[in-house]
Amino acid sequence: MMKTIIKNIAPVLASIYVSFAATAHAELTAIDDAELSDAVAQGGLYLSGEFSLNEEGGPIADATYTNDCTDETKRCGARFAYKMGGNPENGWYVIDDWKGEASFEGLTIRTRRVDSGFNGDGADFDKEVLEIGLPSTMKFKNYQYNIGFASHASPNDAPGSYQQTNLYGIEIDGQVNMSGNMLIFPTADK
């Protein structure tokens, strides 16, 4: 397994951008913080806290999984498997042993109208956007997953014949510094 350790990584939100790419556009913009601080109405949401995935294991405890993450003989992370071929013999792509946590202060969410700024483009744009104000810092701890191929969706589907080959693994520890906002706006028909 190839393991990559990334510290102080900034562009981790690229995946969010991709998820909206079909009929919406997302854009990272550096709205100044003074403007953001004016957003004290009920539509503005300021969040602090953390997200964690299988921090202390998942719900399954069996021959494959454990909910005691100190037991390195079994998996305690989450798993996502998907299959792109329609034949029974086609294999599965897997994201395996996926776990970790991310804590943050100052994630803001609100809708606002962009009708000025952006070097004059804002006036032409003149639309409502969903603005996600990025937290100043995001601290990752033991965030990791493996990418691989497998013969079945789950090791429990074929205990005797199951096969999996991991291509590489990711582990992230450390603090990510962020600034600016992500704007999401629809372009589909009304």
Add this chain to the structure above:
Amino acid sequence: MFKLKSGYLFVCLASASFSTQAELKLMDEESLSGVTGQAGITVELDARVEIDELSYIDDGNPLALQGVSIHKTGDDTQGARGYVMVDVTAEGEMQIRHIAEQTHLQIDEIRVDSDNTAPNSFGRIALDFDMENFFQFSGGGRYSPDKGMTVSAYNSRIFGIVRDADGNVVNGLDGNPLTKGAEFFYRDDGNDLMVSFDFEHWGTDWTLDVVDDPFKAGQEALLITYPDHHFKLTVDQIKFKTRDTAGNNYTTDPNNSGLETQPNVGMITAAADVNGEMYISAGGKDPVQGLTFNYNQTLSNGDFRYIDTNGAGEQYEVALTGVTHQTQVSNLTFDVIGDSVWLQTERSQGTIDIENIYIGTLYNGGDDTGKSSMGSLHVDYLFEDQVVGGTTYTNSIQLTPKGNEYGGNKGITVNTNWSLANADIGYTDNGNTVWVSGIQSYGSGAVTFDLIDASLIADTRSVPASEDPFFDGIRIGFENVVGHYSIDGLKVGDDKDTAELQGGTELLLPLQIFQEAYYTLNGHVTMLPGGSDNDGLTFNSDLHFTDTTFGLSVDQDGSGLWLDDVTYDIHMRGATLDVDQRGVVFNRGLYVSNMDIGNVRFGDRASGDSLGRVVLSRLERDSTVYIASGGPDGVCIGGSGGDSTICSNDGGRWEERGDQGLTIGLNSKFVDKDSLTAEERAIVDGIDPNADTKLGWYRADGKVGIEAVGISTDDEGLTVELAVNVADTLVRDKATGATSVKTGFAVDTKIEFNQLNIDRINMNHHVGGAQPIFYGARFENVSLRANVTATPIP
């Protein structure tokens, strides 16, 4: 005006004697200690009464009680025995004590029919009871010893006394009669609803005066002042039974009606102290006849409980204790207009405080020592007329005989208008308070009440296939209920007037609690007593939301994120509601729903740009929603550990949550449609033969989209659990980087499941049709947690 039609009233004066007492002696209140028997008279009655019709007529419109009868319980050939004892105290006050034994009171029909031709009726009511009343009163009211009347002490109790087969009173170990509940019956279309209860109220110094009416110039009003009133209510049975084709019912044989053996909803207890004053004026909504009420009232030391007894005899409760309710009601009018009874209020304002809320705790006879409370609740509300979009919304209910069109000629239709101008709900958890602030609601529509025997409807009435099906039970129907509600936002702090408005309602979206909604509701909820384990309720329901818009996050200008052009159909079969050690548990049974969101809009709810159409269909079996007291004592942010030391050693920040709090959970079991049993398949086919769990996102014109179909979980389902607290958290000023501690609305969300399977993910195109891009996907062993606290932006 009251009018009495033909009938007979047969009251046998069985005996009359001076200074004698009847045999039943249940009253032992201190107020009775003054019964000295100065010059008493006892009258023994044997009453059998039949009245064809007794009408209250308001401006020519009659509210008619037809077939009124009183006789001995279970034997309409014998009169009900009663005693009236009259005495005068040494102080010159009159005492009246009244006892009624084994009495059956029945009203065959209650009609509101101006020309007395329609067959429609509210239904039949009856009451089997024993009763004791005591009144001590004298001349002179609140303002003058020469006018009015004062009831210096009173006590009244309605209940039942246990008797043997020969009608003899059965006494307990203390020599007093064994008591049970009085039994109230409501009959609609031959089906019976029974409520068994014991109600007692008592107090001192009621005054009645006729005074200048402060609300209607030039008119007098009756003023009732009740400075020291108390009540205690125990409902021990609520049962339902469809019509008995063998002809057994409570009138001919109360022990053989079959009601006694039916499942029970559970036990309800209520007790409180009440004081207030009420003006009753002549003339209602229409100016000539009718009644108008104006009153101020304070309910204090309230204790209200629902107790669910399971099959093992364990009793779990939902309890509201330390309840105070102050209310001021202006111009509440009562009228009979046309074929309806009208109640309307100009303004109703009040506050409700609930000191402690216990959910899922063991009932211990009202002793709450050692129990963990959810916290306390404070509600401020104002109902008054308001004009929205040129439409005036009032607060009124219009009661009309006959319920649903196919539910027979009896039942109740309530045409309602409501107008909640403002409300704030404060929830206090370990001394910190969060306010759901600026709640506004208005709307109108019809709500119908019927007791239903589904087989009778199927056999005798032609119900179009487009109508929702009927089920046995107590049916509450919704017919074009068009409404709106909105929430300004949240505030955190003791004083809601100075606390800053903030977001945070968005954190409750997993529970489908939206910040704002416009909706039209049709459908029904039909309830049967009895839950999944003895007491409780069972539901069958079909609900249809149309012309609906949900606001997910809305600012003060009405701009936000909206789900627009929504139709939402919800079908439940065999759902149950119980209270057990987990809290309040609602099992949705076999559940089929379809939420079709025409447009996900940003900005204005009607004209904002759309993200497209989203459709979420669900097929579930035994999914549950549960609500319980308490939550985590604390959470570790940025680290791991169950206490502050371990958390800190792991590099985390410990945030205390206290011992109070509220936990709400949803366990969704998405079922593979191919795994349905034959019985379930038949039920689902009756709702939607293509029912499945799927999620689709489409271009607004519907020509292009992506959809995940055949979504299912294993038997453990997918659990979303939210623990709600008010707690301190660390916030960072983005401009300066400075950090500070703020109190916010904290939601600890845990999403957990063993397996979530997706059969296919298809790309849909209007030319090529559905093309799979994934031939299967599975999430496995997932435990996702978000500890998030919402605060104002620093």
